[in-house]
Amino acid sequence: MSEKDIIICRCNDVTQKEIEDLIDQGITDIEEIKRLTRIGMGPCQGRTCIPLVMRIIARKTGKKIEEIPVPATRVPTRPVPMGVLAGAMNNEE
Amino acid sequence: MRLNEHPILNFQKRRGKKIKIYFEGQPLDAYEGETIAMALHAAGIRVLSYSGEKHRPRGLFCAIGKCSSCLVKVNGIPNVRSCITLVEDGMRIERQQGKEEIPKTVKPPQWKDAIKVEGDVVIIGGGPAGLMAAINAAKAGAKVVLIDENPMLGGQLVKQTHKFFGKREQFAGVRGVKIAEILIEQAEKNENIELYTETSAIGIFQENDRKLVVAIRKNKELVEFWGKAIVVATGAMEKMIPFENNDLPGIYGAGAIQTLMNTYGVKPADRVLIVGAGNVGLILAYQLLQAGVEVKAIIEAMPKVGGYFVHAAKVRRLGIPILTRHTILRAEGKEKVERAIVAQLDENWKPIPGTEKVFDVDVIALAVGLRPSIELLHQAGCQIAYIRELSGHVVRRDARMETTIKGIFVAGDAAGIEEATTAMLEGKIAGISAALYSGKSNISWLKEIEKTQKELTEFRSGPFGKHVLEGIKKVMVGEINE
Known part of the structure; x- marks a missing residue:
């Protein structure tokens, strides 16, 4: 099986193998994995990848899912054009 | 392809005015009131973007604005969620290539109170x-x-x-x-x-x-x-599961398939494999048949069906095999799903070598939970x-x-x-x-x-x-x- 084609984070193209390799190097903290790979930081804000990453950490470290902290959720929780936050978005070219 | 006949739903009555949109410069028919992703799927377009790092093709997944797998460029502006953005006459839509930049011609916004x-x-x-x-x-x-x-x-x-x-x-x-x-x-x-x-x-x-x-x-x-x-x-x-090529266009959440066929009257596929025999997977199988789609099988990793007995009995009566203790190993296809490879699991949840089965399908439905x-x-x-x-x-x-x-x-x-x-x-x-x-x-x-x-x-x-x-x-x- 080609491990490199199992995608965990679609937004930032992170594979299962990349996350497992980090854990094998001793990086088991989800916040560290997040900062190193940018999981959870793309347009979907972790909706797809975070539960998968938590399961990989649990499987590799023997921790329970309950023991793994959920990374912070921050505003904006949706992809938003920056211009809209300032005021009217000007789409006209 | 669009659905015109359905035993329960009437789409002709629901569809709005016919309009023209442009995908990569090509004109397409769309109907007012439908979303960009639905109009594109109806026209046979599965690849909506290519990812930034590994240039992998990507398509729709959740169809309700949550997963951001369907981002496209609309009138030059990138990162538009095509699954919840309505079509407009003359709209120009392009495939997104990774993390695109906003065009230089866009004027800075005017400060305005909310x-x-x-x-x-x-x-x-x-x-x-x-x-x-x-x-x-x-x-x-x-x-x-x-x-x-x-x-x-x-x-x-x-x-x-x-x-x-x-x-x-x-x-x-x-x-x-x-x-x-x-x-x-x-x-x-x-x-x-x-x-x-x-x-x-x-x-x-x-x-x-x-x-x-x-x-x-x-x-x-x-x-x-x-x-x-x-x-x-x-x-x-919708939950995602890890398997080879799990991001290939044509791997859809069960809800996305329901959105296509039951909300917008777009035929989701010709042949489908369903992963997951809970109530969602079972009901989905039945709804796919209503829409004229062939369901090749339902596979389920657990030793027995998770959903209600009545739903499972109905699905079996209609001739759809339910394979328990089976998992998906990989999806195959160039740019979009063409085949699904599944295998039987042993007591330790490991695939048993030699039990692989190949299903020729154009969509894999994930009904693995929410x-x-x-x-x-x-x-x-x-x-x-x-x-x-x-x-x-x-x-x-x-x-x-x-x-x-x-x-x-x-x-x-x-x-x-x-x-x-x-x-x-x-x-x-x-x-x-x-x-x-x-x-x-x-x-x-x-x-x-x-x-x-x-x-x-x-x-x-x-x-x-x-x-x-x-x-x-x-x-x-x-x-x-x-």
Whole structure:
């Protein structure tokens, strides 16, 4: 099986193998994995990848899912054009 | 391809005016009222973007604005969620190539204050829970504002062609799509309810005793929704599973397939493999047959079918094989799904070599469960906990659906994965509780809450309900009503 084609984070193209390799190097903290790979930081804000990453950490470290902290959720929780936050978005070219 | 004949749904009646859109310069037919992703799928387009790092083709996955797998460029602007953005005549759509830049020709925005909308109760999400919360909060005396990021209210009810179980007052024997119509009409007719569709909540804040939901309307304007209480009824998100090429266009969440065929009348595929034999997978199989799609098989990793026996029996009668103890090894295809490779599992959940089967399918449906959408509650600071029986992380709450932040309530799948009937009952409780909290309601409404709590307990008395109740006990703050 080609491990490199199992995608965990679609937004930032992170594979299962990349996350497992980090854990094998001793990086088991989800916040560290997040900062190193940018999981959870793309347009979907972790909706797809975070539960998968938590399961990989649990499987590799023997921790329970309950023991793994959920990374912070921050505003904006949706992809938003920056211009809209300032005021009217000007789409006209 | 579009569906024109369906045993239950009439799409000709539903479709809006025919218009022209352009994809990569090519003109395509679309109908007003449908989303970009649906029009593109109807035209046979599966690849919506190429990813930035590894240049992998990507397509639709959740179809309800949550997964951001369907981003395209619209009139030069990248990162548009094509699954919840409506088509407009003359729209120019292009495939997105990784993280695109905003064109240099775009003028900087003009500073402008946000539009302000005031209510007593602000409800986020217009599915079964949110609509029931709105209707009952308004009945109880509150001025209600309800927002939903989809162009259409009703949540997942709008795609359910099957009839519901339960009691008569819980819409037993009525199809989900009809229940949605009834609830939407009640909400629209009520003078004390203001409805905002295509409006995404992006954050929850508090100022003294008032709460603020910041939202973006039609991806164009910032709106502040102010209220005394908030009900979060944001529903659920489809789960993804790891297997080779699990991001190939044509691997869709079960809900996305229902959106295509049951909401917009677009034929989702010719041949489908369903992963997961819970109720969602079983009902999906039946709905696919209604839409004229061939279902090759349903595979299930567990040793037995997870869904109701009646649904499984119906599916088997129609000749669809259900393979338990099977898993998907990989998807294959150039740019989009052409084949699915599955294998049998041993007692240790390891694929048994030599048991591989190949299914020639153009869509793989993932019906491997949902998880609660708690992002806004988590951002607001509500306490959360991982509860397996409720299918993921959920917020702590009491019997009146109030979270650990006073005045913030939760209802429906966002409070734990269950079903539409319990979502409606929870929505009713949360709506009345929020109206009481806002100070606009009368204490006599407590009786209605107690009555609804009893109905919930009755509905949960079956084997599925027992499992959920175990989870609710773990997450409950204060006394549990039984």
